[in-house]
Amino acid sequence: MSKNKKNIDIYSASHSQLIWMNFKKHKLAMTAAGVLIAIYIVSIFCGFFSPMDPQEYSQMRTYQPPQRIRFFDEEGFNFRPFVYGYQGSRDMETLRRIYEIDKSKKFPIYFFVEGYEYKLLGLFETNIHFFGTKDGYLHLLGTDSMGRDVFSRILYGGRISTSIGFIGVIISFFLGITLGGIAGLYGGIVDNIIQRIIELIRSIPKIPLWMGLSAALPSSWSPLKVYAGIVAILALIAWTGLARIVRSKFLSLKNEDFVVLARLSGASESRLIIKHMVPAFLSHIIASLTLNIPQMIISETSLSFLGIGLRPPVISWGVLLQTAQSIKTVALAPWLLTPGVAVIVTVLAFNFVGDGLRDAADPYSTGR
């Protein structure tokens, strides 16, 4: 009975319902989608989730190792988790700061605790944080060369890094679908020109080209302008792949039976495109967009890491990794590499979701 019901569903389900059904079967992609949603929520509300002020520095706590969350102290189990403070001192030979756990300083962790002031979504001023300590400090992933909290900085970096991928992809989506559509629909000279442009852009190695373009952004620009400039540069190069897909889809669909029939029945050109052709490959486009976002994130990270992308005081994962450029620093403070873990997890999640979408995008295909 239940099997029968499912069959009926398949026959009457809409295109998007079918895609969703296929996608749901993909366990890895579903998990990855959950991870992505979590990453974006944390990034959007980074002020709320970060226990420390990302710009607050302290000379007394430079390169402090991560503090472990503990439940047990000398007296046994504590219901409320806590961290120990560190006793910092300076090694007189190497002049480095060295830290020892100081069990007399015990900072319990509270939820919805009052901390530094920030603006939720950039609008509402508040000082409530998801978790944190009432007094003392909490550096879950240690501190950097200026004693700033790496964990909070990763959350703030996520806001920039993940949004760059998103906005960049939206721009390249419009460029790709317009130019690819024009090339595929009208053919002829226009097609030829667009094809040559795509070929040209693709034949120049990306990173040297990116480097050249982003180095040309004036250093006097405000961080916001640089952000926009980097997004534009990334999108300017990324649209080509999409345009190619759109073009080939239009070319192959143009002579499909259902399109010819619609044309014969007197459908207008715009109706043909919007109603009949675009829905037939929209899912493919979305899948390849999803696979494009991680590449943009990696590109931004690489550029900022090299020092020609975003610049401090803007916080992005690439900017954070810039502090880990010297191997001596990394050996001294390996936790400075943790922003890279954030990059890898995000990119992996996007890749899994993209793969799942690509497999689900063609719900009418048989097999697999």
Add this chain to the structure above:
Amino acid sequence: MAKFIIKRMINIIPLLILISIISFAIIQLPPGDFISSYIARLQQMGEMVGPEQAEQLRNRYGLDQPVYVQYLKWMKGVLTGDFGFSFDWQQPVSEVIGERLALTLVLTLSTTIFVWIVGFLIGLYSATHQYSIGDYIVTFFGFIGLATPNFMLALILMWIAYAYFGQNVGGLFSPEYLSAPWSIGRVIDLIKHLWIPVIITGTAGTAGLIRIFRANLLDELGKPYVATARAKGLSELKLIFKYPVRIALIPFVATVGWTLPKLISSATITSVVLSLPTAGPVLLRALQNQDMFLAGSFILLLSVLTVVGTLISDILLAWVDPRISYN
């Protein structure tokens, strides 16, 4: 076939011209001309540069002329092997570039070979052992390899080597060979150092190729002719290598076209992190210091390298797969 090759080569010429225009545009992009930034730097170092001297410099590099004249001048120089003058290095660009470009080529070619061999072997293994533990491990590392930015991998490897083995893995030569003239000893030293950047640069490419090859081979192995051959008692080894592998290899060859730009790209970043004597670090420094003739020449030459590589891969593809029409 000869006709096809000639046609492709003619096709490339306008592409090269456009690339040279883009490279020149990049030289021109930064606000102000490079003479101003050069003079600013000279003044920072305490040298006095008068306005007439600045004018003289501008004249010498044709900066008072319209842009297209400057471009033509630069192109004329490039075609005769004169890429202009690097202010940062106080040397002609061609001298700065020479060996670095050669080493970039060596690095990229070795990486390509590495990517191909490893991608082929692992892809073959994981396709013929689908859903085995080995296949899952390979797939897992493939995903990680695709998701890890090159420079992260370089950093992590360097950190491990430094922290646990006390070794510095940067560079392409041991100190004693650093500025030595070329000799057999230096070549051997180069090979000893080359494998680390090759692995780092090649990881993402290898991971991509494994995925493609595995999928292709699996498609092919599921076809009826394979079942027929198996039913007739053909040995498993012969069965796989006789047809399925050959057919699955065709898209493999086709990917060289995009592998090369990717490898050159990732080699650029890897060499910055590992401070290799290749194009990457110099290009970065040139861009940061607005040493624009040097930067433009690097971008131009790297692009030309890519285009030529793509051409070779196209010709190879036509040669491997006779079904491709030469038109």
